[in-house]
Amino acid sequence: MAVTINTLREFKQKGEAFAALTAYDSTFSQVVSEAGVHVILIGDSLGMVLQGHDSTLPVTMDQMVYHVSCVAKGNRGSLIMADMPFMTYGTVDAALDNAAELMRAGAHMVKLEGTDWMKDTIAALSERGVPVCAHLGLTPQFVNKFGGYKVQGRDEKAAEMMIEHACELEAAGADVILLECVPAPLAARISQAVKAPVIGIGAGSDTDGQVLVLHDMLGITTGRKPRFVKNFLAETNSVQEAIEAYVKAVGERTFPAEEHTFKA
Numbered sequence: 001m002a003v004t005i006n007t008l009r010e011f012k013q014k015g016e017a018f019a020a021l022t023a024y025d026s027t028f029s030q031v032v033s034e035a036g037v038h039v040i041l042i043g044d045s046l047g048m049v050l051q052g053h054d055s056t057l058p059v060t061m062d063q064m065v066y067h068v069s070c071v072a073k074g075n076r077g078s079l080i081m082a083d084m085p086f087m088t089y090g091t092v093d094a095a096l097d098n099a100a101e102l103m104r105a106g107a108h109m110v111k112l113e114g115t116d117w118m119k120d121t122i123a124a125l126s127e128r129g130v131p132v133c134a135h136l137g138l139t140p141q142f143v144n145k146f147g148g149y150k151v152q153g154r155d156e157k158a159a160e161m162m163i164e165h166a167c168e169l170e171a172a173g174a175d176v177i178l179l180e181c182v183p184a185p186l187a188a189r190i191s192q193a194v195k196a197p198v199i200g201i202g203a204g205s206d207t208d209g210q211v212l213v214l215h216d217m218l219g220i221t222t223g224r225k226p227r228f229v230k231n232f233l234a235e236t237n238s239v240q241e242a243i244e245a246y247v248k249a250v251g252e253r254t255f256p257a258e259e260h261t262f263k264a
């Protein structure tokens with residue numbers, strides 16, 4: 001049976017963890033989907049992983065549409081989430097037009113990076129039939145504002161603000177929240193504060209789901225390897241087995257372990 005937002009809500013209600021992974025092409029989409037991954041993310045990380053840029057900022061709508069359509073063809077029942085690239089949702093009108101393109105290409109949900117300024121945009125999308133994942137914490141499109149890729153929400157004031165933003169964005173219509181590189185205790189608080197399923201990356205094991213970049217979990221990260229990454233291929237004999245091992249570890253909450261987690 002195909003995964004829908006209802007499936008993710010059921011996981012949260014039962015206290016069971018679901019697995020998400022990036023894919024950018026049809027073959028990996030099928031492999032990831034058949035391995036039991038619940039959510040496939042066409043991340044704008046493709047700007048770094050596929051295109052070799054040092055940030056996600058250069059990724060364009062046309063490129064995202066192309067990759068979403070490739071992934072949609074290989075998909076075998078996972079929920080397809082597509083990133084909206086940098087500055088393609090700066091206004092409500094732009095967000096509506098661009099989200100429509102991603103949905104037409106085969107996405108089931110779009111992901112936007114930001115905080116409370118996205119309320120109107122999320123409401124407009126949601127009201128028109130576009131489910132939204134709100135990405136908070138280390139939002140890579142903000143790398144130039146952050147002055148680097150740094151853990152977010154480390155002090156109590158920033159933590160409380162992030163909780164508030166998550167609640168506000170849920171109230172505006174966000175169906176899923178994604179937290180990147182935040183201390184595990186904060187991610188746990190946010191996961192409890194909202195009804196929407198919360199997906200974490202570098203956010204500890206108490207979120208409702210986990211996501212990783214495919215290349216990272218296959219051990220082909222170039223450059224610096226982030227703390228939250230685990231190479232699942234190292235313990236298995238094939239790409240398929242590695243992805244199955246990831247889904248299993250997420251379900252059993254053995255991944256992420258302490259060593260992959262930011263404590264504060």
Ligand code: KIV
Nearest residue numbers: 022043044045201211
């Ligand atoms: O672009 C991406 O792959 C992402 C995940 C790291 C969450 O946004």
Ligand code: NA
Nearest residue numbers: 043044045083
């Ligand atoms: Na992204």
